[in-house]
Amino acid sequence: MRVIDLSSPVDAKAWEPDPIVHEILTPAQGAVHMAEEMKRHLGVEFDPAVLPGGELLSLDTFTLTSHTGTHVDAPSHYGSVAEYGRPRHIDEMPLDWFHRPGLLLDLRDQPTGAAGVEVIEKELSRIGRTPEPYDIVLLHTGASEYVGTPAYFSDFTGLDGAAVDFLLDFGVKVIGTDAFSLDAPFADMIGRYRETGDTGVLWPAHFAGRRREYCQIERLHDLAALPGPYGYTICCFPAKLVGSGAGWTRATALVDE
Known part of the structure; x- marks a missing residue:
């Protein structure tokens, strides 16, 4: 078995909005x-x-914060209440969510902003496969090339709320990204809100977790090292931080050889 490290470093010398x-x-x-x-x-x-x-x-x-480095967001991070009941903390999430087949979607051709359903559909068509229930879907945006610099927090592609719902409809429980956030960068969201007055453009990927229970992996690293869009197991058990909305993880891909 080959083990591929998919985790970004926690380095006090690197630039962070919340310094380490x-x-x-x-x-x-x-x-x-x-x-x-x-x-x-x-x-x-x-x-x-x-x-x-x-x-x-x-x-x-x-x-450091629980959202520094590669980490898993729990439902309680998205809000204090949810349509499905009390949002669970990271120590309450079922561990079997975090050791599952991976499915990699290549979004490196997308501009800064929020990709929609049509982008996800096109990529699934290209790879010739749709997610199975509990597959861990990974978004390869290319953002990890900027780890340790301010650009990492401002230049990347996220998902809109409809795209998140689209993936969750397949039975997906965990969506990961190599970017700082599963949502678009802050400046992009705020800019579109000021232009349109539409509050739906503000953190839609996170707020989808108020409607449906799921977890995000943010700040993955080196997704280019994966051998293809599927054919490996993702292991991303979060740290057992009691009452926390997130937990750090040493995310890896396990490849049978």
Whole structure:
């Protein structure tokens, strides 16, 4: 089995709208920290100098949102109420949604904005296959080429609400994208709203989750490494963050060889 990494890096040096903070305790600092914690909580004196090289273990502390890096959005991210009942948090979602056959749609020829049903239909016709229930549909927009730069958050293709509903009608429960969002970029949506006054152009892909329960994978990476539009299993179990609207995932494709 070949394992293809489909996850974008979490890098404090990269540009993010919500900056990542990465604090590091070296192994030597970790030894001192451990000695201080033992004294504080257990009343035990310990000299870290007795450890080999005076070192124990390093400790990394990251400060970041649950939507940083490759992550899975839960229904509770889309709103506090839904037509189908209480939106579930990420720790409540069924794990079998996240280990399923993948179906890759190539949208790299689409401009910045929101692709509609006709675009999805054309691509399904090209690959000669429609989604099966619970297939994980992946959108290859090409946006991951700009990871770590401001362009990653402003220049990509999303889906409109009708396109999301179209995919969900096949029984799909998880839709993934290599872009920052399954919706169009913020400036594009706001611009179309100001021109038309139509609130339906604002976050329609996310708000579709208020009508129908589904999850998104955002900020996938290197979808070009997949061997074709299908023929592999996507594994994207989200972190079990209790009460959270999203959870990080190390998304991969499993290819039998």
